[in-house]
Amino acid sequence: MKTVMILSGAGLSAESGLRTFRDSNGLWEEYDLMEVCSASGFAKNPKKVLEFYNERRMQLKDVKPNHAHKVISELKSEFKEQIFIITQNVDDLLERANCKDVIHLHGFLPELRCEACESVFNIGYERQKDRICPKCKKPFLRHNIVMFEEAAPQYATLYNLLNKTKLFVCIGTSGAVLPVGHFARMCEKSILNNLEYDEQLSIFFDKTYTKKASEAIDEIATDIRTFLKD
Incomplete structure (x- = not known):
């Protein structure tokens, strides 16, 4: 699968x-x-x-969920167990966009x-x-x-799911906390979306979108659907 x-x-x-x-x-x-x-x-x-x-x-x-939250929720609803939704964010905006089974790494x-x-x-x-x-x-x-100097129990879940992941999509994170470049290399395909271009990070990814998440998400959704339906 x-x-x-x-x-x-x-x-x-x-x-x-x-x-x-x-x-x-x-x-x-x-x-x-x-x-x-x-x-x-x-x-x-x-x-x-x-x-x-x-x-x-x-x-x-x-605040309210934006377009990117809503599209991610739609993708999860469409593909269910084929998509793992993991966030470093502690807000509930994905949940308020009706996204199911969100894993919050940091609480x-x-x-x-x-x-x-x-x-x-x-x-x-x-x-x-x-x-x-x-x-x-x-x-x-x-x-x-989860504060600095504390253990993050959900990291074990993250690494377990990474071992099952074929396409890694990283949205809106600089990689300062998590080694997302390494995560990309663990998977067959990878996509990065950040507002600013970072050559040192982008070299690890197959495709990069340098724009706001709400502007890139429809293209990313097309990439995901194409990948899962091929």
Whole structure:
């Protein structure tokens, strides 16, 4: 069976209005990354980190899925188990585009996790303040996000699925966190879509689209359909 992996990063959701760290006027200019996105930063100042994620959750409420999210959802619906949907993003925009079986490598912003009993529950776009765990009734709650210096359990799933993938499609990620060039070499065919051209990354891919995700996605969808139906 021919299979496709669509791996997305911040570039997929940036067009919906979500601020990223790396863009100009991005979150890096306002926050110290390690203070708000690392385990050591959380241990040092948990209140600051929890408030950071409260703000991100409330921002998420005001944005909508864009055309790229919707086309990815349509592809998943059309080909089902032949397409693996994996994202580095913690937003729920793919889910709101009715995409099924999305694997979030770095956690999911609408969820909280109890540090006492490890249960996970969804609070949507609300603030975390004064909540207790619905299962064990304890107040030891945190964002369900994988921070720097923490293990990412879904990476095992990623590598397992890569070993089954024939066409690797990478959308909106620079490769700064994941070795997507190596992933491309693991698969028979590969496609890269980023807003800016990066020769050092593109050399690993068979085809590159240098444009916004929402502008490239229809061509990518044609590539995927052609690959799966040949």
